[in-house]
Amino acid sequence: MPEIADLSSEGNNESCHSERGFDGAVHLGSYLLYPSEQQAVTSWPAGKELALIILNQPIPHAETSLLSLLWARADHRICADGGANRLYNLGKKVGTLGSYIPDAIVGDLDSLQEAPRAHYSQLGTDVHRMSDQDSTDFMKSLWYLDNVRRAGKLSEDCIVVVLGGLGGRLDHILHTLKVMFNNHLKRQVVTISDENLTLVLPQGKSKILVNKQVDGPTCGILPLMGESVLTTSGLRWNLDRYPSTFEGLMSTSNVIDAPEVFIESSIPVAWTSEFKPMP
Ligand SMILES: Nc1ncnc2c1ncn2[C@@H]1O[C@H](COP(=O)(O)OP(=O)(O)OP(=O)(O)O)[C@@H](O)[C@H]1O
Numbered sequence: 001m002p003e004i005a006d007l008s009s010e011g012n013n014e015s016c017h018s019e020r021g022f023d024g025a026v027h028l029g030s031y032l033l034y035p036s037e038q039q040a041v042t043s044w045p046a047g048k049e050l051a052l053i054i055l056n057q058p059i060p061h062a063e064t065s066l067l068s069l070l071w072a073r074a075d076h077r078i079c080a081d082g083g084a085n086r087l088y089n090l091g092k093k094v095g096t097l098g099s100y101i102p103d104a105i106v107g108d109l110d111s112l113q114e115a116p117r118a119h120y121s122q123l124g125t126d127v128h129r130m131s132d133q134d135s136t137d138f139m140k141s142l143w144y145l146d147n148v149r150r151a152g153k154l155s156e157d158c159i160v161v162v163l164g165g166l167g168g169r170l171d172h173i174l175h176t177l178k179v180m181f182n183n184h185l186k187r188q189v190v191t192i193s194d195e196n197l198t199l200v201l202p203q204g205k206s207k208i209l210v211n212k213q214v215d216g217p218t219c220g221i222l223p224l225m226g227e228s229v230l231t232t233s234g235l236r237w238n239l240d241r242y243p244s245t246f247e248g249l250m251s252t253s254n255v256i257d258a259p260e261v262f263i264e265s266s267i268p269v270a271w272t273s274e275f276k277p278m279p
């Protein structure tokens, strides 16, 4: 059976690195945002839902069409606490205050400012306080999404796109990665930051579709859970059943050399590639 992140069809058991009969997980990466109409496999998968989480960091690529694309595509939109301040300030600046209304603002709400709180709650946003001090507002936002799903308002296998979270404070950055790993069997979390698009590849075979217009050239495979035995193709520096660890060999500053990258890993690893959205 394909992995949970799989968005395409099952294959047979031919080699991981041949396109025909690929039997692993297919990762659409930036094709989630810019599907190519020419390639059937990259068009938005029927029935696939998207949840958007905006964290309390400068909204990445706010000057491009990225946010409006994501907003239009999203089935549920959450601001993690102070993320609502970011959306509000952007809205004031570019005149979208009335059009980008999040479904919920979630967190301990110690960062949420009065003006965004009043503005969004008056327009129907659920301002949802969870006050525990053992979990971050990012985790709280994902729990909130679980409730939305349990209420039948979002599909089980929705993709979560996170804006921010891989810039700023190092403890938050590592926490974001940790949460992505902890969630990867349940749902695919794709994090977009100023320079990167990052996702967790499950154990086994993965194929990442590359859109040269926006992805790369540089990329990295980060074995943050321990030793990963890696086999890759489609990269400038490929590995063949090579043990990769954080303290030993870790593939950083690699380069994408093909429209599809194949990675087989013995444990989950983070894939990160440079990402420059279209204007
Ligand atoms: N300086 C930062 N660097 C990176 N990410 C951040 C930073 N500040 C906030 N975030 C992200 O935005 C989310 C919401 O942030 P919030 O405004 O509540 O700040 P916080 O009180 O520092 O966060 P938390 O309460 O989650 O620890 C955080 O959970 C985190 O994922």
Ligand SMILES: Cc1ncc(C[n+]2csc(CCO)c2C)c(N)n1
Pocket: 108, 132, 133, 134, 135, 136, 137
């Ligand atoms: C061992 C341990 N370390 C740090 C925190 C602090 N903390 C972690 S998440 C969070 C919420 C932030 O809004 C806070 C305050 C803790 N609770 N336990």
